[in-house]
Every structure is written in C-alpha cells, then in structure tokens.
Amino acid sequence: MATNDKHCFGTICIFLLLPLVLQFSYGKCELQLNYYKESCPRAEEIIKETVTKLYNKHGNTAVSWIRNLFHDCMVKSCDASLLLETTKNIVSEETADRSFGMRNFKYIGTIKEALESECPSTVSCADIVALSARDGIVLLGGPQIEMKTGRKDSKESYVAEVDEFIPNHNDTMSLVLLRFQSIGIDVEGTVALLGAHSVGRVHCLNLVNRLYPTVDPTLDPDYAQYLKGRCPSPEPDPKAVEYARNDRDTPMVLDNMYYKHLLSHMGLLLVDQQLASDPSTSPFVEKMATDNGYFHDQFSRALLLLSENSPLTGDEGEIRKDCRYVNGN
Template identity: 70%
Template sequence: MAINKLLCNLTFIFLLFFHFHLGKGDLQLNYYSKSCPDAEEIVKQQVTRLYHKHGNTAVSWIRTLFHDCMVKSCDASILLETVNGIQSEKMSTRNVGMRNFKYINTIKDALERSCPMTVSCADIVALSARDGVVLLGGPRIEMKTGRKDSKESHFAEIDELLPNHNDSMMYVLSRFQTVGIDVEGTVALLGAHSVGRVHCVNIVNRLYPTVDPTLDPKYAEYLKGRCPHPEPDPKAVEYTRNDLQTPMTLDNMYYKNIMNNKGLLVVDQQLISSPVTSSFVQNMAVDNDYFLGQFSKALLTLSENNPLSGDDGEVRRDCRFVNKS
C-alpha cells in the first residue's frame, strides 16, 4: 500500500513538473486584464486597420504563427533581426516569401503607447493570428496569453524543426505530432493554404524541366504563365494565388482543389494521395464547418507550443531586437 501511494505521488509530481516545464500553465485567458486591460482590443483594432489597408496582412499573421511556433517555441524568435551575433530566422530558405513583419512593430508601438513594456511580441504574434483568422472568414479562437519573448534566434534549428513543402507526408505528420497535433489536425492546419500566395521558388520544381504528372494539365499551364522560368528570383514579386476561387477566404475550397489535382505544393498533392490523410481531405472538402472546427483546434494547440515564461524570456521593447542589458 505504501509503495503504491509513493508511486502515485511520484507520478503526480512528474506530471506536474512536465506540465509546467512546457510552460502552458503560465498561459491564461485575459492574462493582461490588470496590467493592460485594453491589450487585446488594441491588437484587434490594429490588425483590422492594417487588413483594410493591406489585405494580405491577415494571411501573414497566420503564417508567422506557424513559422514561429514550429521552431522550438512560440517566442517571437522569428522577428529578430541579424545583429550582435544573432542570425535572423528570416534569412532561412524555409522562410522565403514571409512578409509584413514590419506591421508587427506597428501593433507593438500602439501597445507601448498604452502599456509600456507589458505585452510580449510572442503574444502579439498569437493574437494577430487569431484576429486575422476572423477577418478571413474563419471563427474566433479564444487564445490564452502570457508568453515571453526569446532572447535568441533558432536559425540553426529551422531545417530540422520546420517541415518543408517538399518533405514526405509521413515526415510532415511526425513534425506536427511533436507539438501535439494529430493527423486530422495537420490536415486542417494545411488548409491555411486556402488563402494567400506562394512564391514561384516553391513550385517551379513541379513545372520544370517537365510538368509533374499529378498536376491538372490546364492548371499547370496557368502556373507556368505565372512562373515562366525555372529559376525565379526569391526577392522578386513572382507569386501565384493558392486558391483562384476564394483567394482571401479561409474555407474548404483548398481541399476541393487538391482533389482535382490543383494543389500548388508537393505537400498539398500528398494530402490526397496518402492513405493516411486522404479520408480527412475528402471529409473537409464536403463540410466547411468540420474543417474550420478542426483548424481552430489545431491552431490553438500550435499557439501553445512550449511558451517561455519567467527569466527564460523577456518582453521586448522592440520586436526586432533583444532588450539591452
């Protein structure tokens, strides 16, 4: 009896340690209710204003959350510039085409005027993604806050931790699983490809020197018109829309497209060709509410990946730079 009790106590202590080691225990709804009561409203106002001025910002917020949170932690490390020995994650080939980082600082500036050194850049990334989803026609996701900002870049770990659009489906699924997202959730999160654009750099391998036979021929000809040469300049404005029907609406048209061989990226095509994921694609293609429900759940899980707390992080004054000592 005493041994069983000891084992139970040890199990409880381990689980408690594991919970707080992940940092999720430090996140909570309305974290800034006392320190900065208008924080979430300020973020919403700024995100909405920027959306009406630059519509593609709403897509950028979602992409930024993904590219930040998949690499070790939701800690705004992706926002850091190259300076003082820090190599910016923005320089990674995995982050080609990422845009609108400067507007994160626009939101940060508004928060600093109201509540100096209070709201972290990591929370701005999460909240702007939440509000961006709504502007793109998706549901409101109740996200917790309380993240701290990283004091370092994770540039060296990006290739290992951030799945690439040319990776095998099993590898992509394994990467999402490490942050607590199952197969169904992964299929739903890739539905973010329903909105925005893809740089030609990421799709020319399906067009040149020969067209990928899994691509719809007419669609392939359209893509070659958008990306007319096999070596596009990564810095040039050479893009094509993910979804031609509803390009700025987060919906299940993405799944309908890939079922008709009109997915842009290799990973898109693999969703329908893999027996592990194809049934979820088919279900999401016929039920938009089911897709949005699973997308919301997966995005919430992603937003809570290993957040920093306490002295492990800080609240940056400027999202581009670590605070001066």
C-alpha cells in the first residue's frame, strides 16, 4: 500500500508540474523556421521576390539589407527599432552618428506594402529586416542561410544606445570584440561578420584619418595613393558623393577577397586592418583568406547569432502596419 501511495504521489506530482514545465517551455513564443506557414504562406517568397526586383533595379540595396540587420540587431534587439522615424515621442536611431551613410530605408516600405496586400498586419518589420538581409546575401554571392522568424516590432527607439553598441571604424580591436561578445558572438564570428565589408563602399569622412595629415604606415603605399585620389580633401563634405569601394576587385561579391586585401595591407578602415595585425584575430584572417567556404560557414553561423539577438516575441512587441511608425501614430 505504501508503495502504491508513493507511486500515486509521484504521478500526481508529475501531473501538477507538467503545466509549469509547459509554461516555461512554451509561454514565450520562440523564433522558428517557417513561422508564417499558416498565417501568411507566401511571406518569405514575397520578400525574396521583392528583394530580387529591387536588387535588379538598384544593386546597392543588397548591401543596405545587410547593414540594416547589423545596425538593428546590435542595438538592444532585432526589433526594427532602427526603422522608426522621429515623431513627437520618438527620436529616430537614424539620427545617431553611427547611422551615418545608411540609406534605402524606403525600400523596406516597398517590401512591407507587398506583404500587407497579401496578409495585412501579419509580418513584422523586424522579420522583413532579417529576411531581406538573408536574401540580399545570396544575391551578393554569399551563402544561403536558414533563418528563423517570429520577431515582433519595438514600440520605442534606442537612439541613446546606438553609439554604445555599434562599433566605430576607429575603435580598438579589443573594444570591437567586446561589443560582439556582449551579444554572444565569439572572435571567429566577429572576424567573419566584418567580412561584410567585402561589399559596399565607405564615405571619405571615415577614411581621411588614415590619409591626412600623414598616411597610416600600415597602408600599402600604392593603395594609399589610390585612396587619396578618391578622397583628395582632409575635410570631405558629408553630403557629397565622396567614397571608396571596400573591395576594388569584387566590389559586389561577398567573398574572401576582403581578407586577402587585409594581408596585403589594403584594409579600407582602421578596424579592418587591425584584424590582420591583432594576434587574437589574425589566425582567422589568414584561414578565411585561403578558404572562401570556411569564411561563408563562419559568416552564416555568426549572422544567425546576430539575427537572433534578444528578439521581441509573443506579446512583447507589435506588428507595425507602417515600419516607420508605432501603431496608432
């Protein structure tokens, strides 16, 4: 009898604890693959189609998608707070110094409009940021990444935190690594993510400190001369179209040419060149320079970690009808 009582008590305990276990396991909706399978079956297809059309018209949009993901997910959470415009109650993150040069936000609106026509108030702007980056990476010759969805949109901007979380082009490598480590990305992943600098361009404003009044001795002399031709003034106009390509050889391909350039002292930004000289990062630079597949694998791994940084899920956020404004504004 005692054995039976003990057995029954154990069964009752399991029965009583089961709801608590389920609450901890499922109380918060986590990100998942094909999150919109039932609510908007064509969501990911619509995003891919629109991203491709925009890329075919404006190739540089693909670079913007990647930068959007980086700037959104590094600051607090992957929650589309980056897209909020300034209103009476909000100061846009776009006004922060580290947001300098960001553009093509209007095309996020193009994607959102296509989704709203198919499935009103269903697909979050945060997921649009993530999936457009995923699809843009493929268009740039990068890896296909299986990305989870289910993010919700923030109701507030974090403009005060932008400069704290986004690494600057002239930060020390230790500080850059610390910023990435704070969201769970290791040294190897950080080196891979900076490989996104293999595409796109940099405004002269962020370059001239390496050229004037004297040339940074870590720069290849011929490359420095080329950069001076692109940026002839030590005081460039921030509003002028004055820039240099990150990669002159394959400027619109996400590949390991970036790392080869670093080993040849042709890193465009100071933070780039430090990757090749810092003992904690240089072994990964050398390996990625010789193995494009390894670079793509590490880039995929790190980008997934970045894309899943503290997302708002369940009832924590909202699905904005217009990515530029909190609902009700």
